[in-house]
Amino acid sequence: MLTERRATILGLVVREYVQTAEPVSSKALVDRRGLDVSSATVRNEMARLEDEGYITHPHTSAGRIPSDLGYRTYVQSLMAEEPVGVEEQRTITHQLHQVAGGLDEWLSLTATILAGAVGNVAVVTRPRAVAAGRLRHLQLVELNAETALLVAVMDDGRLRQRLVPLRQPATQTQLLERAARLNARLAGMDGSGARALASDLPDADEAAIARAAAELIEEPRGAEETYLDGLSRALRQPEFADPDRMLDAVARLQAYRLRTLLEGAADAQPGETRVVIGSELAADQMQDWSVVIARYGDPEAAGTVAVVGPTRMAYERTIPRVRYIASLMGQLLHDMR
C-alpha cells in the first residue's frame, strides 16, 4: 500500500535522482527537499518502498534509486507535467519556421529542436500514409531520347520518381500528351488498379509507364527515413561515463535499430503520448532506456516523434514537449495540404 507519505517520498527520490544522477540518501531528502520528518523516518519509509519494489539499492551503503516500477508510478500518478512556457513555445515555433527547404529538412530540423528542448536523443520519422497510397497525378519529363523521368505525386503530396526506358523515342511534347492521357485513367488509383490498367494498355511504352507507376504507388511507403539528433548531448549523461556503455548506446541508436522500438507505437492515436520505461521495452537489451513517443498527423499521413534516453529522464519536461511538438507537426503537415 502506497501511503501518501511514501508516495511523496517516492516522488522526491525520483526528482532528486533525475537531477543529480546519484543514489538518493535519506539525509539528502530531508536537507535539500525540506521534508519535515527526520532522516530515520525517511529511512524506514524507504525500506518499505524497497520492499514494495518502487526503489532499489545499488549496494548496501548507498542511497536509493528508482526502479522501473518507481518511474512508472511517478509518471502515472505523482508527476506534475511542466507545461511548455509561452516563451519556449515562441522559440520553438520560431525555429520551426526557419525552414527553407522541403519536408526532409523540416523533419531534420524538428529532431534538432526537440533534442535541444529535452536534452536527449530525438527521433522523427517521415510521415506516411497509413492507408495504402493513391496516385494524385503523374508527370513525364524527357531526360534523353530513350529515357523519361516518371514523377508521381501521391495523394499525401509526396513525390516519387523513377526512370523509365522508352522503346519509342519521344519528345517532351509527346510525353506531356501521354502523361495527360495516363492521368485521365490513373488518377486516384491504388497500386493494383494501376497494375490492372497496365495490362490493358496496347502501347508498350504506356504499359511500362503504368507498371512503373503501380510500383511507385506500392513502393514500401518509401524507406521509412528517421531523423535523429541530440546524440552527443545525451551521451554526456553520467550513465554513459563507461566507454562500453557509450559505444553500446551509439550502436543501438543508429537509426535502423530504432525502428522496432518505434513500431510499437504505430497504433497510438495522434494526441496520445506514450511512455515506455526500461523493462517495458520489448527490446531486451535496452533495459536502461526509456522512450517517450507520440504520433503526429492523420491517417492520410502520419509519423512518429520520440525522445529516447536513459530511464533517468526528466519525464515531466519531456512528455509535454514531445506532445507539443507532435501537435505542432500535425498542424503544419495539415496546413501543407
Add this chain to the structure above:
Amino acid sequence: MLTERRATILGLVVREYVQTAEPVSSKALVDRRGLDVSSATVRNEMARLEDEGYITHPHTSAGRIPSDLGYRTYVQSLMAEEPVGVEEQRTITHQLHQVAGGLDEWLSLTATILAGAVGNVAVVTRPRAVAAGRLRHLQLVELNAETALLVAVMDDGRLRQRLVPLRQPATQTQLLERAARLNARLAGMDGSGARALASDLPDADEAAIARAAAELIEEPRGAEETYLDGLSRALRQPEFADPDRMLDAVARLQAYRLRTLLEGAADAQPGETRVVIGSELAADQMQDWSVVIARYGDPEAAGTVAVVGPTRMAYERTIPRVRYIASLMGQLLHDMR
C-alpha cells in the same frame, strides 16, 4: 636524409602500429617483421628517425609511433596501395545495385558500404551542380482550390518542390496549360533569367509561379546533406577507449561539423584522391584525425566521398577504396542522366 634502410623501418613502424595500435618496439620489428639486423641496430635507426621527425615517443621507455610527417611520408613514398580485389569489387557493386529508392537512399547506402569496406566513418555528400543550375522543366499539381504544388526538374535531374498559393482558383487542366505556357519560356533558364521573366508576366499567379521557380532554381543547391555511417565501428578503435575522447569524436562527427572539413577538397578533380593527415587539417581540434577524400561526378553534378578516422588508419586500404567508390558513383550518376 632518409636512407633506404630507415625508410624500410619507417614503413614497418607505420604498418605495425596501424595493425596493433601499440607503440612499436625495436624487438617487435625484428621478431615479427623479419628484419635481418639486430634490435640494437634498429634502435639506432629509430633514434635517427626520431631526430628527423618521422616518429615519436609517447614516453621514455615505450616503443615508437609515427608522427604526422611519418604518415605523410608513408602515404607518399613508402606505401603500396592494396588494390580492391575482384571479389570485393563484385560485393560492392552488388550491394550498390540493391538500391530500390531514389538518390537519397542510394547515397546513404553508399556511405554504409564504404564504411563497411574500410572500417571507419564514411561520409558522402549529395551531388550538386558546381555551375548554377538550370531549369529543365516545371510542373504544377493541384492540391486544393487555392494551392498548387510546383515541381521543378533541374537539368541534373534533381526534383525541387514548393507550394504556391493561387489567387485565382484553377483546375488541374488549367494548371497543365499554364505549366506548358511557362515551360515554353522558362525551360533552360537560370535563376536570374526566371526572375526577369517573372516581372514581365501580366498574370499575377503566373508571375508568382515564375518567381517561385526562380527561387527553386537558385535554392542554395539544396541543403548540402551529408550521409554518414560507420560511427560505432570506428569508435571501437582503441584511440577512443577514453570516454572523453569518444564523446568528443561523436560530437565532431555530427554531420554539420564535417562540412568545413570536406570543403577543403571542393576544388579537387574527380579521380584525384586527397589525404589530409592530422595537423594538416585546418580544424585545430582534430589533430588526431585523418581524412581521405575524393570528388565524384562532373561539373554538372559533383559530390564528395570521404573516410574519416584516426591518423592511425590503414591508408593503403582506404585510399584505393575511396577512389574506387568515387569512380563507381561517378559512373552511376552519369548513367542516371
Add this chain to the structure above:
DNA sequence: AGTTAGCACTCTCGCCCCGAGAGTGCTAAC
C-alpha cells in the same frame, strides 16, 4: 504507535605504494 537519536556496520572510492615488465640509450667489444 509513530518518530527520532545514536551507533555499529558495510561498502565504495580514491590514493599510495610497489614490483613486474617492457623498452630504451649507451658503452664496449666484435
Add this chain to the structure above:
DNA sequence: GTTAGCACTCTCGGGGCGAGAGTGCTAACT
C-alpha cells in the same frame, strides 16, 4: 658499421588502506 650487454626509466596493474557516506537496528521519547 653492427651487436651484446646492461643500467636506467617509465607504465601499468594489483593490493592495501583509510575516509566517508549511508544504512539498519535498537532503544528512548512523545
